[in-house]
Amino acid sequence: MKTYNVGILGATGAVGREMIKILEExxxxxxxxxLLASARSVGKTIAFGQKEVTVKEAxxxxxxxxxxxxxxxENDIAVRFAPAITAAGAVFVDNSSAFRLRDDVPLVVxxxxxxxxxxxxxxxxxxxxxxxxxxxxxxxxxxxxxxxxLVASTYQAVSGAGVGGIKELxxxxxxHNKGEKxxxxxxxxxxxxxxxxxxxxxxxxxxxxxEMKLQxxxxxxMHLPELTVTCTCVRVxxxxxxxxxxxxxxxxxxxxxDAQKAIENGLGVKLVDEPxxxxxxxxLDTSDIDTVYVGRIRRDLTEExxxxxxxxxxxxxxxxxxxxxxxxxxxxxx
Amino acid sequence: MKTYNVGILGATGAVGREMIKILEExxxxxxxxxLLASARSVGKTIAFGQKEVTVKEAxxxxxxxxxxxxxxxENDIAVRFAPAITAAGAVFVDNSSAFRLRDDVPLVVxxxxxxxxxxxxxxxxxxxxxxxxxxxxxxxxxxxxxxxxLVASTYQAVSGAGVGGIKELxxxxxxHNKGEKxxxxxxxxxxxxxxxxxxxxxxxxxxxxxEMKLQxxxxxxMHLPELTVTCTCVRVxxxxxxxxxxxxxxxxxxxxxDAQKAIENGLGVKLVDEPxxxxxxxxLDTSDIDTVYVGRIRRDLTEExxxxxxxxxxxxxxxxxxxxxxxxxxxxxx
Numbered sequence: 171m172k173t174y175n176v177g178i179l180g181a182t183g184a185v186g187r188e189m190i191k192i193l194e195e196x197x198x199x200x201x202x203x204x205l206l207a208s209a210r211s212v213g214k215t216i217a218f219g220q221k222e223v224t225v226k227e228a229x230x231x232x233x234x235x236x237x238x239x240x241x242x243x244e245n246d247i248a249v250r251f252a253p254a255i256t257a258a259g260a261v262f263v264d265n266s267s268a269f270r271l272r273d274d275v276p277l278v279v280x281x282x283x284x285x286x287x288x289x290x291x292x293x294x295x296x297x298x299x300x301x302x303x304x305x306x307x308x309x310x311x312x313x314x315x316x317x318x319x320l321v322a323s324t325y326q327a328v329s330g331a332g333v334g335g336i337k338e339l340x341x342x343x344x345x346h347n348k349g350e351k352x353x354x355x356x357x358x359x360x361x362x363x364x365x366x367x368x369x370x371x372x373x374x375x376x377x378x379x380x381e382m383k384l385q386x387x388x389x390x391x392m393h394l395p396e397l398t399v400t401c402t403c404v405r406v407x408x409x410x411x412x413x414x415x416x417x418x419x420x421x422x423x424x425x426x427x428d429a430q431k432a433i434e435n436g437l438g439v440k441l442v443d444e445p446x447x448x449x450x451x452x453x454l455d456t457s458d459i460d461t462v463y464v465g466r467i468r469r470d471l472t473e474e475x476x477x478x479x480x481x482x483x484x485x486x487x488x489x490x491x492x493x494x495x496x497x498x499x500x501x502x503x504x
Numbered sequence: 505m506k507t508y509n510v511g512i513l514g515a516t517g518a519v520g521r522e523m524i525k526i527l528e529e530x531x532x533x534x535x536x537x538x539l540l541a542s543a544r545s546v547g548k549t550i551a552f553g554q555k556e557v558t559v560k561e562a563x564x565x566x567x568x569x570x571x572x573x574x575x576x577x578e579n580d581i582a583v584r585f586a587p588a589i590t591a592a593g594a595v596f597v598d599n600s601s602a603f604r605l606r607d608d609v610p611l612v613v614x615x616x617x618x619x620x621x622x623x624x625x626x627x628x629x630x631x632x633x634x635x636x637x638x639x640x641x642x643x644x645x646x647x648x649x650x651x652x653x654l655v656a657s658t659y660q661a662v663s664g665a666g667v668g669g670i671k672e673l674x675x676x677x678x679x680h681n682k683g684e685k686x687x688x689x690x691x692x693x694x695x696x697x698x699x700x701x702x703x704x705x706x707x708x709x710x711x712x713x714x715e716m717k718l719q720x721x722x723x724x725x726m727h728l729p730e731l732t733v734t735c736t737c738v739r740v741x742x743x744x745x746x747x748x749x750x751x752x753x754x755x756x757x758x759x760x761x762d763a764q765k766a767i768e769n770g771l772g773v774k775l776v777d778e779p780x781x782x783x784x785x786x787x788l789d790t791s792d793i794d795t796v797y798v799g800r801i802r803r804d805l806t807e808e809x810x811x812x813x814x815x816x817x818x819x820x821x822x823x824x825x826x827x828x829x830x831x832x833x834x835x836x837x838x
Contacts, residue, residue: 319806323657323749325699325738343677358782363743365659365787367800367814372779376760376802385805398806402749402814404659407741409697415657415736415749426710445706448692453699466701468710471719472653472732480701480736 173201174502177236177260179228179251180243181205182214184332185265188491189240190218196495199502206232233258238501240494241265241296256292263294263497265490267379270295270387277390280496281437282309286391287500294497297391298383299489300324300403304414305391306462306488307481310436311429312392315422315475319398322384325406325413326369327453330485331356339407357405366405378403411453412485417470417478426467429477433464438488439481443467451482459484460492507535508836511570511594513562513585514577515539516548518666519599522825523574524552530829533836540566567592572835574828575599575630590626597628597831599824601713604629604721611724614830615771616643620725621834628831631725632717633823634658634737638748639725640796640822641815644770645763646726649756649809653732656718659740659747660703661787664819665690670743695741703737712737745787746819751804751812760801763811767798772822773815777801785816793818794826 176193180186186207193200203218206228215222226232228251233239239255241248241264248266255262269275276286277295279302287294297305304322311317328335334356342352342362352360359366370379385399424432433441442451443465451463462483470476483489510527514520520541527534537552540562549556560566562585567573573589575582575598582600589596603609610620611629613636621628631639638656645651662669668690676686676696686694693700704713719733758766767775776785777799785797796817804810817823 321655321751321804321806321812323736325659325740343681347677359786360788363741363788365740365742365747365816367747367749367784367786368779368782376779376800377805378779400751400805400810400812402657402751402800402812404747404749404814406659406699407697408699413699413701413738415701415738417655417734417736445702445710445712448702450701452693452701454694454697466710466736470655470734471711472655472734476734478655478734478736480738482699 171199173199174237175202175204175235176200177204177206177233177239179206179239179241180247181216181225182207182211183242184329184486185490186242187216188486189242189494190216192487192491192495194219198495198498204236230254233260236260238263238498240498252293261290261292261294261501263296263494265296265494267298267383269293270297271390277387278497279305279391279493280500281306283391283393284500287497296490296494296497297387298380299330299485300326300380300412300414301384301387302489302493303412303462303481303483303485304384304416305388306438306483307464307479308416308418310432310439311420311424311477314424314428314432315420316394317397318419318421320416320418321400322414322416323402324404325408326403327408327410327412327485328361328405329410330412336409339409361405361407363407367402369403369405408453410457410484410486411482412489413451413453413480413482415480417476419470419473419476421475423475424477426469426477429467438462439464441465451480453482456482456484458487460488462488505533507533508571509536509538509569510534511538511540511567511573513540513573513575514581515550515559516541516545517576518663518820519824520576521550522820523576523828524550526821526825526829528553532829532832538570564588567594570594572597572832574832586627595624595626595628595835597630597828599630599828601632601717603627604631605724611721612831613639613725613827614834615640617725617727618834621831630824630828630831631721632714633664633819634660634714634746634748635718635721636823636827637746637796637815637817637819638718638750639722640772640817641798641813642750642752644766644773645754645758645811648758648762648766649754650728651731652753652755654750654752655734657736657749658738659742660737661742661744661746661819662695662739663744664746673741673743691739695739697741700739701736703739742787744791744818744820745816746823747785747787747814747816749814751810753804753807753810755809757809758811760803760811763801772796773798775799785814787816790816790818792821794822796822
């Protein structure tokens, strides 16, 4: 079997570490695994199968000989190293938002638009986490009749802000229990026992960057240039897995039963929809798995061709690391 | 000054206790305060101003001499005692959902439809908590141009299920910290670090009872019989204050600036809307106050005449106890 030299840029963060785990879980045919991070992580070792891999410094000359680089770093790092990665002949599967909307860069969710992985010019972008989870849930229904518009409200876990987000929530709960003031560094406000209804910087139209991604990336991934989306992103005191309440209108009428059947037969999704038996998607149940749970499917009472649903997915796995490894799998497929 | 004999039915629960506090805070002209509850609470004392009031048993003969009874009990208790309350000549301001949709019972939010308090026949219903908070936020905008349809997703605090809900969240967090399994009694599933996307029983249309209240009660309170609402109710691990993400369409176009001005000048609301400075409504900030905070006002990107906002309010105060006391204030106004 052909094997590949795989690099991970930003290997020590939450998403980078998950990528290592998922390469192993999915038996990705790795020859060399090269873990790259900033200078202060150099020398750390991370387990990969039976081996301990030592973290090296991400530098322009660090990508030679690699076939694929999975990017788990912030935009500035992705932009800085993209030229060196492509010059080295590797394909850069990047999880940052830096290249996602560029016309010469495919934006891929393998369950939805795997064919787009073919026309890359050295960079393929991995979409935003909430966007992936929402679109994987909607995709089977969108295949019956295209979605025209979508109103979404998110419930996003603290780990969306990295491992520091989890620690901050836990520290704040501990402070609360001792009657002390909860300190905040990662989030703009206390998140324990609270909600923060804004994620990302706010643009002039009043939407945050995170909110606009669902429309902008959704249009590109689903090949629906006319899709309109109103999204409200809210951070909630959940450790892991993002949830989305989605109400949407399709071109043609789709019955609840047909929508449920579509989810039952859909890719990457599981129908979890028996609310009378208290069975519905919950973030605790989707944590540390790849499947997006979809339930609460019912008619939108405000629009003839509308439906509403609730979905949950692990934003570190399917929302980031798993999706990136799936793209890498598309690349090595004949 | 004329004073009144006021009874509280269900005086020992979360809402009942809050009603006692709010009667005192608002200097309601109380002559006698009669606290009524089930037999097992009889003999407990609760402070009201300088006095300690002893809880008596709620029985058919317990309402004689009362002018107003504030109901803070479940539907079955409200239905059982309503005839005795009205027969005693008292007006029953009831927080249960038992009478809310009855044609001969007004359903009142004093900021919105105070005039409806006038035509009662002995019973006035206090609306659902999420409904009150959402409608108080929308009311100033609805006055510019009527709301035609609304898509709402809620983020509801555990105290919406009473004091037991708070204890269950705190106990589950303690269990989690010890690595133990979190027990659940009040909620259908673990709520610590989780979401439960269903509140109330599920009807045949797939909506829960809590979700349908926003449309059914909203139509009656706002005098908008054609209003359509798609609501998704989600329990979140927040102690107090419900939050709502609301996207809605008005008959005429309203600019964001005009909507913001309407909130600035509206009743019972405060505009908290500077997202670039991380200023937006949060449940921690609205806990233990009566004002509903409204922010994140921006255009709905899916509809020409649509707007979207986020609001938070204390569901025990404005969502229940305060609203009931405000209705009592309307009753004693000339």
